Amino acid sequence: MKNKNFITYFFIIVIFGFFLMYPVMFFMIQKGIIKPVYNNIYTVLKPEGNLIERINVKFTNLKNNINTKLSNYLFLYSEVNSYYPMLKNKINFSNNEFSSLGTNSDGEFIFLNKDNFYILQTNQNDEYINRKMDEAISFYNDLSKVTQLYIYLPSRYEFQEFNNAYNIRNMNEIKNNFLHQLDNVTIRELFVKDKEAYQHMFYRTDHHWNSYGAYQGYLDICEMLNLNCPSYDIVLTDMAYHGSIGKMVADKKISDKFMYIDEDTKITALVEGKQADANFKPRKIKEDKGIFYDQYVGYYNGLYSEVIYNGSGDENLLILGDSYAWQIDYLIANEYNKTYVLNPKYVEKLDIYKYIKDNNITKVLVLMESQTTIFDNYDYGYIAKLGGK
Amino acid sequence: MEFTSLIFLFIFFPLFLLTYFVCKKRNLRNVVLFLFSLFFYAWGEPLYVFLVLFSIFINYILTKIIAKNKNKLMFILTLIFDIGILVVFKYVPFIVTSINSILKINLPVPNIILPIGISFYTFQMLSYVIDVYREKVKVQNNIIYLGCYIIAFPQLIAGPIVRYATIEDELDNRKENLKDFTNGVRRFMIGLAKKILIANTMGLLAQEILSQNASVYGFVGSWVAMICYSFQILFDFSGYSDMAIGIGRMLGFHYLENFNYPYLADSITDFWHRWHISLSTFFRDYVYIPLGGNRVKMPRFVINILIVWALTGLWHGASVNFILWGLYYGIILLMEKLIFQKYFQKVPKVLKHIYALVFVILGWVLFRSITLNEIGTIYKAMFGFYGLGNINIFGYINFFNFNTLLAFILSFFLATTLGQKMQKINWVITDILIIILFILSICEIIIGSYNPFIYFRF
Structure with a gap:
């Protein structure tokens, strides 16, 4: 090769190529020729605070919106996300049952058990867990002094007794330690009789409970809150689905079947202060998207900081909820x-x-992934953000 | 904004290059560089950009007065202003916390968010002010040009600390050309790969191992983790410096090198001649030598060294571990100068390398860990107090995968002079490999994996 500058030409073609493809992708998405990766563009709640904090949050909102759009309209975004991890996983030197298959974006270790279920283990150490758990206990105990506090734990694999082989530390001991230190809090945990029962309630390839598990949680919560909730059917679809872990590990052989709760509840809600449109919360999966489509944003997690539902009861409820709550919060909200x-x-x-x-709230329900509730596993810092000590 | 983000690579940078090279006149190009740099900074710090602008304005006015009549009072006031801003925004919470802890009182600790890159751009301002006062450089009469020096986006948030003298001529007379541009592109691509493919992978491994309990990772795990961390910090920082130097080169600036294969050092003194060169030479020229350097009596010399190294530690962060880290090096350097030097010549080179590496790795424990408890735990593990450790941890964290293999191979080539030699032997193959690494880096950025920038917090 005679031209010593070919590396420059390549560089220019790549960065300007992607740059110039943005308007093309934007046009094609607007015209419906191709579909965007993410449907929802999220913003964050307007903070209470001084002018500087408000400006910072407004700017963060803007940046988040732009960054989401940049992913949405990036040329080859979906292709790279689908095939590059698959390529990398072809080159893997570990083949041990007790080897993790890697980590997810939160740094949790991924394992595959004998039943072809992917399971996650926290990467937080004891010092972190104990410190955060103490903060959480203090936060919930303080909160229970001003309101009726309910905690529901949708305990995943790491809290189940049959998970011993994959447990580096005893998560049940941590959970029990947490529960014993709570005062005046009504607590309930998803009952999982055995491994078979577990496999009906959680996806193999995703870190969430499936619709059946979520529905069991919904029934438990209704009972806990003394509500007379209607019952629904669960629909199991034929669509093969690779959840967040399956997508990361990129093994096509292990998949799930999607399911959803069969309901046609009419929802009216304010999402981050704005009236939500009818589709703000897709309650059914997008079957036309393909098995590696990232259903997370739409189906599991609205990426919204605040949603206010209108229902038909007398009281006002506050749910501190993550993607676990997203699947059933609107059903509880009816009451x-x-x-x-x-x-x-x-x-x-x-x-x-x-x-x-200010909102005349009489009950607070904590409905998050159990490790988040107990020790803020993903370090959201929510206790400090919500004014805890 | 980070060099490793989609918005930088595919929006900001192409737009900047287009605007910059469309402008033909030098002053217009500098205006473009200045405005884009403001946007670059504002993207991460929307309000602190006004603080930077204010600092530039004050320094511009005061240095003009200093230059006019070598006004010492004004010079001191300017230094107090620049250092004052750094102290207020970086060190006040630490100072208040320390006072509370020592005096057992409860003063309110101000909640001040650290402006990104404040240590870098403050030091650039200081070097400019001092050099103007010493008449080593001419005062800059164009505030946009001064702004370009202080906040040029290539080196704004993670260095290197560029002396004004280095680019004084180039602010007005630089010549952009294809040869420099190509060298810059090459350098940028290597820097990106260092950061994305090595530093991030190594960082994740270190984090995963050390997030287990000490009895699990033990002696073996702690050493492997700290070796990974040593690579992470080298390639995180030198990768960023490479990208900064590379972009600078594309624009016709020739920033000085910041790293010179530091892990090939055969003593700690040698290591600090090779590591973060722009910082160590800054402290040498503006603190150590004005204090008297080594031309003073022994007790004063010892004090000078300890002051310089405590400040070096403190520059990295307002916490005890960074001061300890600085003093750790101060003490080792004193021992090398006063005791070991005469024996060093007799020691085989390989042993000297091992000695330097071991002490550098041990030093990174202080740098990495915020709490003294954690520091103690890792040291105890490294000295075998928790046993050998459970070897299964490497399977558990999936140590042996594609990313790790690639990161170690690349480290072998880029932490030594092998990569440079390879380029001299066959530049075509080397450039093709760099392109492949660039593609892999972009894929990693798109799939959005672990991506912390260690040096942003300074």
Whole structure:
């Protein structure tokens, strides 16, 4: 090769190529020729605070919106996300049952058990767990002094007794330690009789409970809150699905079948202060998207910091809920006058005590992935954000 | 904004290059560089950009007065202003916390968010002010040009610390050309690969191992983790410097090198001649030598060294571990100068390399860990207090995968002079390999994996 500058030409072609493809992709998405990767563009809650904090949050909102759009309209985004991890996983030197298959974007270790279920283990050490758990206990105990506090634990594999082989530490001991230190809090945990029961309630390839598990949670919560909730059917679809872990490991051989709760509840809600449109919360999966399509944003997690549902009851409820709550919060909300849902991952600074008082909230339900509830596993810092000590 | 983000690579940078090279006149190009740099900074720090602008304005006015009549009072006031801003935004919470802890009182600790890159651009301002006062450089009469020096986006948030003298001529007389541009592109691509393919992988491995309990990772795990961390910090920082130097080169600036294969050092003194060169020479020229350097009596010399190294540690962060890290090097350097030097010549080279590497790795424990508890735990593990450790941990964290293999191979080539030699032997193959690494880096950025920038916090 005679031209010593070919590396420059390549560089220019790549960066300007992607740059120039943005308007093309934008045009094609607008015209419906291709579909966007993400349907929802998220913003964060307007904070209470001084002018500087408000400006910072407004700017963060703007940046988040732009960054989401940049992913949405990036040329080859889906292709790279589908095939590059698959290529990397072809070159893997570990083939041990007790080897993790890698880590997810949160740094949790991924394992595959004998039943072809992917399971996750936290990467947090004891010092972190103990520190965060103490913060959480203090937060919930303080909260229970001003409101009726309910905690529901949709305990995943790591808290189940039959998981011993993959447990580096005893998560049940941590959970029990947490529960024993709570005062005046009504607690309930998803009952999982055995391994078979577990496999009906959680996806193999995803870190969430499936619709059947979520529905069991919904029934438990209704009972816990003394509600007379309607019952629904669960529909199992034929669509093969690779959840968040399956997508990361990129093994096509292990998949799930999608399911959803068969309901046609009419929802009216305010999403981050704006009236939500009918599709703000897709309650059925997008079957036309293919098995590696990222259903997470739409189906599991709205990426919204605050949703306020209008229902038909007398009281107002606050749910501190993550993607676990997203699947059933609107069903619970039917039973209340207003249900406020704050997602600790996306919420910015907010005084929860003032929020409860201002909105006349009488009950608070904590419905998050159990490790988030117990020790803020993903370090959202939600206790500090919500005004805890 | 980070060099490793989609918005930088595929929006900001092409748009900047287009605007920059469309402008033909030098002053217009500098205006473009200045405005884009403001946007670059504002993307991460929308309000602190006004602080930077204010600092530039004050330094511009005061240095003009200093240059006019070598006004010492004004010079001191300017230094107080620049250092004052750094102290207020970086060190006040630490100082208040320390006072509370020592005096057992409860003063309110101000909640101040650290402006990104404040240590870098403050030091650039200081070097400019001091050099103007010393008449080593001419005062800059164009505030946009001064702004270009202080906040040029290539080196704004993670260095290297560029002396004004280095680019004084180039601000006005640089010549962009294809040869420099190509060298810049090559350098940028290597820097990106260092950061994405090596530093991120190594960082994740270190984090995963050390997130287990010490009895699990033990002696073997702690050493492997700290070796990974040593690679992470080298390639995180030198990768960023490479990208900064590369972009600078594309624009006709020739920033000085910041790293010179530091892990090939055969002593700690040698290591600090090779590591973060722009910082160590800054402290040498603006602190150590004005304090008297080594031309003073022994007790004063010892004090000078300890002051310089405590400041070096403190520059990296307002916490005890960074001060300990700085003093650790101060003490080793003193021992090398006063005791070991005469024996060093007799020691085989390979042993000297091992000695330097072991002490550098041990030093990174202080740098990495925030709490003294964690520091103690890792040291105890490294000295075998928790046993050998459970070897299964490497399977558990999936140590042996594609990313790790690639990161170690690349480290072998890029931490030594092998990569450079390869380029001299066959530049075509080397360039093709660099392109492949660039593609892999972009794929990694798109799939959005672990991507912390260690040096952003300074």
